[in-house]
Amino acid sequence: MSLIPVFDIGDTLVPSRKFAAHIIEDELRQRNHRPVHSFDPDKFMMYDPEQISRYLEKYGIEGDAEKLANDCRERYIEAFEDLMLENDVFDFFAKCNREFGTIGIVSDNTLKAKELMENLLNKHGVEYDTIVVSDEVGVEKPDPEIFKAFIEKRDEEASEFVYIGNDAERDSGAVDAGMEFIWTTQFDNVNSTYEGHAINELDFQELEATIREVEK
The missing domain is CATH 3.40.50.1000 (HAD superfamily/HAD-like)
Incomplete structure (x- = not known):
């Protein structure tokens, strides 16, 4: 057996981490109307508001870490079936x-x-x-x-x-x-x-x- x-x-x-990092960057670009520093999932945990807050503070980016974490998870869930296919x-x-x-x-x-x-x-x-x-x-x-x-x-x-x-x-x-x-x-x-x-x-x-x- x-x-x-x-x-x-x-x-x-x-490719979850790569996809989620893209979501965070995209959400921030839309809200700030300017390019943002790349979100490195090896340095900052996705879906974790505290880690996202560290990223925002490090690069001087305006954003709501809690909302970003929630939005990131929601968008990932919506796209998960396509990624699996x-x-x-x-x-x-x-x-x-x-x-x-x-x-x-x-x-x-x-x-x-x-x-x-x-x-x-x-x-x-x-x-x-x-x-x-x-x-x-x-x-x-x-x-x-x-x-x-x-x-x-x-x-x-x-x-x-x-x-x-x-x-x-x-x-x-x-x-x-x-x-x-x-x-x-x-x-x-x-x-x-x-x-x-x-x-x-x-x-x-x-x-x-x-x-x-x-x-x-």
């Missing part, structure tokens, strides 16, 4: 289901994001079993409790899952919960590094080959 993939959401699947994520998930078993998702995210993902997977006919987000568990990765919360909802043992994520420092917390881990670096690796198994893109054949290596 093959390892069953469990996925993060964000930059593991689509553009990157063939639904087809990729369907292939994983056929080959490995029913996928799951664990993400540092909100209940609203969970509902969005559930609706999109249902809309595109992609089977899944369990989505767990930090908002409902009360902890974030790398705390193993978020992964354990997922495992408790599934029929399989922790050792039967492999977690795929782009932030090695946080996502490899899956190992502490008994899962395997594969690091993916296609869109953004969050300046993290990992010495174990990795893939360069969310390609089915590459993932399949890497899972076989993990299983050896």
Whole structure:
């Protein structure tokens, strides 16, 4: 029996940070009617009003950090389905289901994001079993409790899952919960590094080959 993939959401699947940074810059250009300094998601956290406030103060830009965070999240949610389609994520998930078993998702995210993902997977006919987000568990990765919360909802043992994520420092917390881990670096690796198994893109054949290596 093959390892069953469990996925993060964000930059593991689509170019989230790059897209969100563009949204913040676009919102500020529209409100200030002038060019603004590039928003670097490696220095400032998206969706976090405090981090956005630091960015505004650093570059002397007028703006409401709380509103920017909310608007950024709303625009990202509106565009998320298109990003998933553009990157063939639904087809990729369907292939994983056929080959490995029913996928799951664990993400540092909100209940609203969970509902969005559930609706999109249902809309595109992609089977899944369990989505767990930090908002409902009360902890974030790398705390193993978020992964354990997922495992408790599934029929399989922790050792039967492999977690795929782009932030090695946080996502490899899956190992502490008994899962395997594969690091993916296609869109953004969050300046993290990992010495174990990795893939360069969310390609089915590459993932399949890497899972076989993990299983050896």
